[in-house]
Amino acid sequence: MKFVGKAWKFGPNINTDVIIPARYLNVSDPKELAKHCMEDQDPQFVKKIKRGDIIVADTNFGCGSSREHAPIAIKAAGISCVVAKSFARIFYRNAFNMGLAILESSEAADGIGEGDRIQVDMTTGKIQNLTTGMEFQANPMPEFMIELLNDGGLMKHVMKKIRSPHPS
Amino acid sequence: MAMTITEKILADHCGLTEVRPGQLINAQVDIALGNDVTAPIAIEEFKKAGAKRVFDRDRVVLIPDHFTPNKDIPSAEQCKILREFARAQEITHYYELGEVGIEHALLPEKGIVLPGDLVIGADSHTCTYGGLGSFATGVGSTDLAAAMITGELWFKVPETMKFIYYGKMRTWVGGKDLILYTIGDIGVDGALYKAMEFCGETIEQLPMSGRLTMANMAVEAGGKNGIIAPDEITRQYVDGRARRPYRFFGSDPEAHYAEVREYDVSTIEPQVAFPPDPGNTKGISEIGEVHIDQAVIGSCTNGRFEDLVEAARVLKGRKAAPWVRLIIIPATPSIYTEAMKEGLFQIFLEANAVIGPPTCGPCLGGHMGVLAKGERAIATTNRNFIGRMGHPESEIYLSNPAVAAASAVRGRICSPEELD
Ligand code: SF4
Numbered sequence: 286m287k288f289v290g291k292a293w294k295f296g297p298n299i300n301t302d303v304i305i306p307a308r309y310l311n312v313s314d315p316k317e318l319a320k321h322c323m324e325d326q327d328p329q330f331v332k333k334i335k336r337g338d339i340i341v342a343d344t345n346f347g348c349g350s351s352r353e354h355a356p357i358a359i360k361a362a363g364i365s366c367v368v369a370k371s372f373a374r375i376f377y378r379n380a381f382n383m384g385l386a387i388l389e390s391s392e393a394a395d396g397i398g399e400g401d402r403i404q405v406d407m408t409t410g411k412i413q414n415l416t417t418g419m420e421f422q423a424n425p426m427p428e429f430m431i432e433l434l435n436d437g438g439l440m441k442h443v444m445k446k447i448r449s450p451h452p453s
Numbered sequence: 454m455a456m457t458i459t460e461k462i463l464a465d466h467c468g469l470t471e472v473r474p475g476q477l478i479n480a481q482v483d484i485a486l487g488n489d490v491t492a493p494i495a496i497e498e499f500k501k502a503g504a505k506r507v508f509d510r511d512r513v514v515l516i517p518d519h520f521t522p523n524k525d526i527p528s529a530e531q532c533k534i535l536r537e538f539a540r541a542q543e544i545t546h547y548y549e550l551g552e553v554g555i556e557h558a559l560l561p562e563k564g565i566v567l568p569g570d571l572v573i574g575a576d577s578h579t580c581t582y583g584g585l586g587s588f589a590t591g592v593g594s595t596d597l598a599a600a601m602i603t604g605e606l607w608f609k610v611p612e613t614m615k616f617i618y619y620g621k622m623r624t625w626v627g628g629k630d631l632i633l634y635t636i637g638d639i640g641v642d643g644a645l646y647k648a649m650e651f652c653g654e655t656i657e658q659l660p661m662s663g664r665l666t667m668a669n670m671a672v673e674a675g676g677k678n679g680i681i682a683p684d685e686i687t688r689q690y691v692d693g694r695a696r697r698p699y700r701f702f703g704s705d706p707e708a709h710y711a712e713v714r715e716y717d718v719s720t721i722e723p724q725v726a727f728p729p730d731p732g733n734t735k736g737i738s739e740i741g742e743v744h745i746d747q748a749v750i751g752s753c754t755n756g757r758f759e760d761l762v763e764a765a766r767v768l769k770g771r772k773a774a775p776w777v778r779l780i781i782i783p784a785t786p787s788i789y790t791e792a793m794k795e796g797l798f799q800i801f802l803e804a805n806a807v808i809g810p811p812t813c814g815p816c817l818g819g820h821m822g823v824l825a826k827g828e829r830a831i832a833t834t835n836r837n838f839i840g841r842m843g844h845p846e847s848e849i850y851l852s853n854p855a856v857a858a859a860s861a862v863r864g865r866i867c868s869p870e871e872l873d
Contacts, residue, residue, distance in 0.1 A: 351593065374646055374677075375593075381607065382595050429479045430607065439607075443599045444502045 286407040286431050288365040288386065289415070290338040294399040295326070299342055300349035301376070305358040307350075318354055319361035336363040339405060341397045343369065347376025356385040366405050368412060368423075370394045381430065384438030388412070393421035407431055455705035457613040458682055459648040462588040462702050466571040474612040474711075482512070483587075484566055485600040486574035488556055489517040493534040495575060498598035507542050508604030514546040514565060515539050516556040519813045524820040554785025554811040557581040557753035561665060562785055564694025568683040569702055573600055578753050578835065580671045584664035585691065586683030586701060591672060611677045612711035613648040613704075618655035620719035625869050627763070628663025629755055629833070629853040631655070632670045633724035634716065637734030645675035647711060650704065655718045656681055661690040662759035669754045670835050673731040723868055726851035728837050737856060737868045747778045747830040748861035749842075750854050751809070752816045755833035756784030758791050760854040765797045767858035767869045768804040774864030780822045782809040804862075818842045824849075831860045 302325070309321045323330040340359065346369040347355060356379050359367065366386040380387045386407055393412040397403055401416040410425035426434075436442040454471045456464065464472040466480040487495050492515055499507075507513040515535050520528035539547035546565055553559070557578050560566045566582040572589035573579065575597040582589035592606070600606045616635060631651075636643070649671045656664070664681050671679025683701045691699060723737040750756070750764050761783060773779040781801050783789040789811060792798060801808055815822035816834040824830055824843030830850070832842065837849035850866060859869040 353593075353595070374675075377609070378593065378596070382593075424475055424477075427477050427479075430477050433607070439595060439599050440498060440502055443504075443602050446603060447502065447504055 286386070286426070286434065287404060288337060288339060289402070289404045290365055291335065292339050292341045292397050292399060292401045292403050293330070293334060294397070295340060295342040295346070297343035298345045298348055299326070301347060301352050301355040302349055304347065304355040305352070310352065310354060313354070315357050315361035318358040319363070322358040322362040331362050334363060337365045338363065339403055340364055340367040341369070341394055341403075342367065343394060344371045346372050347380070348373035351375045351379070353379045353383055356380040356383040360385040366407070368393050368397070368405065381433060382439040384434055384436070384441065386434050388423045390421050390423040393423065396421060407434070455707035455709065457648065457650060457704045457708040457710070458586070458680055458702045459588055459613055459650065459678060460610060460708070462569060462571060463608060463610055465569070465702070472610045474610050476610045477607060478610060479605055479607050480571055481605050482573050482600045483570040484512055484514055484560070484572045485597060486514045486516065486556060486560070486572065486576065486579060487597050488515075488519055488576055489521065489528065489531045489535055490519050491575035491594050491597065493531050494594035495597040495601060496534055496538045498595055499601055502598065502602060504602045507544070507601045510543050511545045512604070513542070513544055513601050514560065515544055516548065516553060516559060518553055518555050518811070519817065520819050521553065521812055522550055522810060552786060554788070555753045555756060555813055557665070557669060558756055558784035558788070561585055562694070562787060564691065564696060567691060567695050567697070567699035568687055569700030573597065573606055577672045578669055580676065580678050581665050581669040581753060583668035583671065583678050583680035584661065586681060586687055588678055588680065590678045611646055611648045613650050613708075614644050615650045615652065615710045615713045617653035617713065617715045618651065618718050619653045619715065620655060620717045622655060622718050623722060625723050625853070625855045626718070626721060627853050628659055628666035630721060630724045631716070631718060632667040633726050633731065633734045633851065634721050636670065636674045636732045637724065637726070638714070639674055641673060641730050641732040642675040644671065647676055649674065649676040649679045651679065651681050653715075657684060660759060661686060662757045665757070666754055670731065673835055723853060723856050725856065725866060726837055728848045728850070729839050731835065731837060731851060740866055743850065743866040744829065744864060745777060745831050745850070745860055745866060746828040747780065747822065747824065748773070748857045749780045749782070749815050749822060749830055749832040749834065750857050751780070751782030751784060752813070752832070752834040753784065754835040755854050756782055756788070758788045760833065761788065761792050761797050764854040764858040765800045767855050767872065768806070768862070769800050771804055771862045771872065773805045773861040777861050777864050778822070779804065779806040779861040780809060780815065781806045782814055782821075783811055785811050815842055831857045831866055833857050
């Protein structure tokens with residue numbers, strides 16, 4: 286599982302209200318949520334990004350409420366992956382459960398600049414800055430988590446299992 | 454590689470010989486728990502996914518305890534979703550009024566959760582069962598739905614913090630005071646993501662009730678789980694309750710810890726957590742004049758039989774101050790029965806206490822003792838966030854059962870020693 290895209294940098298403690306302001310929580314359609322992703326930090330964000338781009342952030346990304354809308358909004362906006370120094374605990378679970386790929390790496394977060402082209406390989410944990418040639422190593426993602434992300438999140442993963450039960 | 458008890462239980466449940474902190478694993482779940490607040494959402498997800506049966510009707514546990522006896526029409530509807538699902542799925546551990554108690558007191562008591570288990574619950578205080586030497590952690594409703602269907606769930610192996618307690622506890626000091634003191638020391642995010650392992654000579658002598666109380670509040674320090682290595686005290690508690698085999702795990706002496714802290718408990722006095730969070734603790738001698746309107750003794754933290762005995766020792770022959778409402782809630786029907794048989798009810802009733810049916814009730818401001826604006830309560834519960842027990846401008850102070858009882862008698866927060 287590999288992603289290539291332009292890096293969009295964010296600082297520490299980006300909370301769920303920045304990711305998707307509470308005033309838009311009256312809808313649950315991912316496309317609607319995506320329109321307002323990061324709006325309070327950068328109103329042009331969704332217009333500027335291209336499908337497959339990557340968010341690179343500092344520590345405690347996704348802190349605040351337990352809303353699952355936050356990873357849904359990021360994913361639906363077209364972001365392929367979030368690399369951060371660390372993630373808030375509930376966001377970490379919600380991201381995988383909603384099928385948003387995330388990876389922790391302090392070195393990468395420091396060594397990537399706004400606008401750099403980067404490549405993230407979830408399977409090996411390798412993050413390459415294609416602009417500067419620098420390489421970083423995060424923890425590789427185990428097979429079952431790649432599968433869960435490929436299926437589009439936890440419940441979709443479970444649904445697939447129900448439909449094709451393999452003997453175990 | 455040397456491992457902690459948490460790492461060993463997780464490794465065992467994902468079929469690996471070792472796991473490291475930070476590693477993502479897919480693990481088998483022994484028990485998956487939901488209540489009347491969280492299970493309805495999980496049941497909806499279960500149905501949406503097209504699932505037909507739960508993975509094991511003995512291992513999916515549904516406990517309507519938060520707003521029962523049904524507080525109002527919406528709570529009744531929530532409970533009905535549980536009831537109908539439990540019937541259709543022939544869930545073994547679903548309990549109706551008269552048999553139901555607060556989940557985290559009921560499950561250990563009935564031997565549903567056992568040492569060495571991996572337990573997930575859609576309730577943050579699921580970590581209570583770590584007192585038995587199991588890995589137990591709170592999850593969201595989506596996670597519960599997935600676990601109900603597949604019997605497995607993914608986890609990130611936490612780092613472990615070790616807390617060593619030594620020395621003899623003072624009179625009127627118990628598990629609640631040790632955990633409040635610890636949270637006061639490290640703060641409400643002091644153990645974020647981490648396993649909190651409680652050990653040392655004091656813990657080795659701590660009865661099961663106190664161990665469950667300590668593990669119960671691990672989440673109040675941000676912990677993923679709290680855990681105490683099982684021993685003879687555990688065996689005595691579990692034998693006679695367990696209806697399936699269980700296993701004891703323990704940490705290797707060379708296991709790696711993110712941090713180690715030591716406490717000489719002989720210096721710890723009864724603790725009181727001031728609003729607005731459980732980390733805002735003070736020793737009882739430092740609290741000054743805090744008048745109260747209500748005292749609540751109960752909850753999954755301190756509603757067990759031993760807690761009621763402690764309260765009765767203070768209340769015997771005394772009465773609650775005329776301006777104080779004293780509410781006592783035995784956490785389960787069998788605690789209720791035992792308290793009645795042992796004469797505790799007589800003491801409580803003579804102290805002008807009201808005895809509630811087993812329920813979460815006022816702990817989450819649900820019913821049976823909510824606070825008005827500006828009112829203040831002392832409670833043996835685990836959270837004193839703004840508005841948790843009622844009006845946003847009411848206040849909650851957390852303590853052990855003896856301090857709560859003594860404070861009810863005095864009308865202001867005080868040590869039981871002050872009554873002698
Ligand atoms: S007693 Fe309070 S803390 Fe415990 S499960 Fe009930 S509401 Fe939650």
